[in-house]
Amino acid sequence: MxxxxxxxxxxxxxxxxxxxxxxxxxxxxAPQGAGHCLAFDGFDDFVGVPRSISLEPGELTVEAWAWLDGQQDWNTRILRKGLDDAYFLTCDQDLDRRMQFMFNRQHSLVLQAKDTQQHTAYLGTWHHFVGVYGTDRAEFWVDGVQKSVVNHSLGALTHLPLTDLCIGAGLPVQLQNEYFRGRIDEVRLWNYPRSAAEIQASWFLRVPDDSPGLVAAWHFDEGAGNVAGDSSTSANHGQLGVTSGPDPSDPTWMVSDVPLGPxxxxxxxxxxxxxxxxxxxxxxxxxxxxxxxxxxxxxxxxxxxxxxxxxxxxxxxxxxxxxxxxxxxxxxxxxxxxxxxxxxxxxxxxxxxxxxxxxxxxxxxxxxxxxxxxxxxxxxxxxxxxxxxxxxxxxxxxxxx
Ligand SMILES: [Ca+2]
Ligand SMILES: [Ca+2]
Incomplete structure (x- = not known):
């Protein structure tokens, strides 16, 4: 009535x-400060960042904004660093379709901090993903909400062999399915496990490029060219595609509409x-x-x-x-x-x-x-x-x- x-x-x-x-x-x-982003074709596009000791910490926090352009393939990666001992921010592992942070040691998967739902829940719009690795626990976060905590006894991260870091692909593994299809922006790497309060306070913001512990900050704001610069003090600049000039494996610059604050x-x-x-x-x-x-x-x-x-x-x-x-x-x-x-x-x-x-x-x-x-x-x-x-x-x- x-x-x-x-x-x-x-x-x-x-x-x-x-x-x-x-x-x-x-x-x-109005969202501010998102600048540009990179669009990856899911076929061969990637950003390669030369190997640096600053990308190989014992503990870390890795975060990225991603727009998934459709359901991703088997083991599709947002970011991968390493081969036998490696860390990943990934959209899938063995067809579980879960966004997750994971870690390999001696070429075996030893840790997964997974999302609670399939990544198809995130298609076609921007979401923010965070993986945290401490010496005794790992976490995964989506849009400022903690999705999983995994206690472990693996100790510090290890990195073998000492490979480049790849964004949008699983390199150095040359598998077609590992290429990401969609957009990525504002990728950040920290050399310590960020606290819940730190993640909740900053995931939707730009942070100062000289923030303590920030060892890589790829804003993808160049908008043109073949360099994805790292604005942190570590200067881990990336290259689009396999060559330093234009080539078919370059991801495409786009104006970004990531809802970055303030x-x-x-x-x-x-x-x-x-x-x-x-x-x-x-x-x-x-x-x-x-x-x-x-x-x-x-x-x-x-x-x-x-x-x-x-x-x-x-x-x-x-x-x-x-x-x-x-x-x-x-x-x-x-x-x-x-x-x-x-x-x-x-x-x-x-x-x-x-x-x-x-x-x-x-x-x-x-x-x-x-x-x-x-x-x-x-x-x-x-x-x-x-x-x-x-x-x-x-x-x-x-x-x-
Ligand atoms: Ca950007
Ligand atoms: Ca290129």
Whole structure:
């Protein structure tokens, strides 16, 4: 019944709103600093980085942004360093289809820190992958979320033979299936196991090129030519393809749309709220960090009628139109508009506090880091004697990864 009344109210309002002119757009936080990236054809493209002792630490963290252009082949590599004793950031191992960090010793696979789902979950958009190796544990992370921890007793990493490092291929192994198909950007190598706090704070950002422990940082921002420069102090510059000039195994430069920060992660209030039957005007607030990976955001309402039911609304377009006994602050006809399908019962003080579960949103309306959304609370208010419902004021929330 609630939903029918709600839907009817919106249907009527949408018709009347069509005559009220342009909605005010909300600017989305623009990704910054991604520059260019490299696209690999999955056939022979790769970047080769000459062997250097700085690429052969006893512990490490390796990270990269990758866009998987379709399901990858058997043992397709994002990065490989070594042959008999080797470390890998890979899309698959023996057809398990799992993104993972892995380590070989004496040509045997001795450690895998794997993702929890198949890599087909990541096709066609950018994701960030991290492998961590410490002397007694390894980890794998996706988009700032830890996916696995593997305790081990292998001690320090070893590197044999002392080969080049390859991005987008499994070289020196010459197997066709190891070539990556898709885009790669912002590959970074650290000579120590980065902590969870360090990974969560920086995976979506550029970091200073002289950060302690950063032994390679390939931004792929040249945009042309045959060199993929390392901006770290180690200067582990890579070469596109098999020769230093143009050749068919060069990956292709592209403008990158990796959602690299910096992001502003904040809230701004807008729109009006009119008094309801409680005598107050309802107000929406938020607590927590507005970080998707921290998952600690709450939406709060105060000043609403006790015991009544309501819903949180969110949308892309900020407006202010008379609606019910108050104002509608999100356009239901311009841009995206959603209801969070979790009715809230207002407490005896006319308040509610709902954790914002990013995994329980409408399928068509996911909230990603770096995006901007407007939020408002709609609630029943028959005691006011008007239309039977009213709304809070609104917040524009800028979300961080
Ligand atoms: Ca880049
Ligand atoms: Ca070349």
């Amino acid at each position: 609630l939903f029918h009344r709600f839907a009817r109210a919106f249907a009527l309002t949408a018709a009347s709103l069509a005559f009220q002119g342009l909605a005010q757009p909300v600017l989305h936080a 992001y502003t992660c904040d809230a701004a209030r807008y729109c009006a709220s009119l008094p309801n039957s409680s005598g107050q005007a309802a107000r929406i607030d938020t607590t927590g960090s507005l970080s998707i990976s921290a998952a600690d955001t709450h939406l709060l309402v105060s000043g609403a009628p006790a015991g009544k039911v309501g819903l949180f609304l969110y949308g892309s377009t900020a407006v202010q139109y008379p609606f019910g006994d108050g104002y509608l602050c999100l356009s239901p006809i311009s841009g995206a508009f959603f209801r969070i399908p979790s009715p809230q019962i207002l407490d005896a003080g006319g308040a509610c506090d709902m954790p914002l579960d990013f995994n329980a949103l409408p399928a068509a309306g996911p909230i990603h880091g770096g995006s901007t959304w407007n939020f408002q609370f709609w609630f029943r208010d028959p005691a006011a004697g008007g239309s039977g419902f009213n709304l809070s004021d609104a917040l524009t929330l800028n979300f961080c990864p």
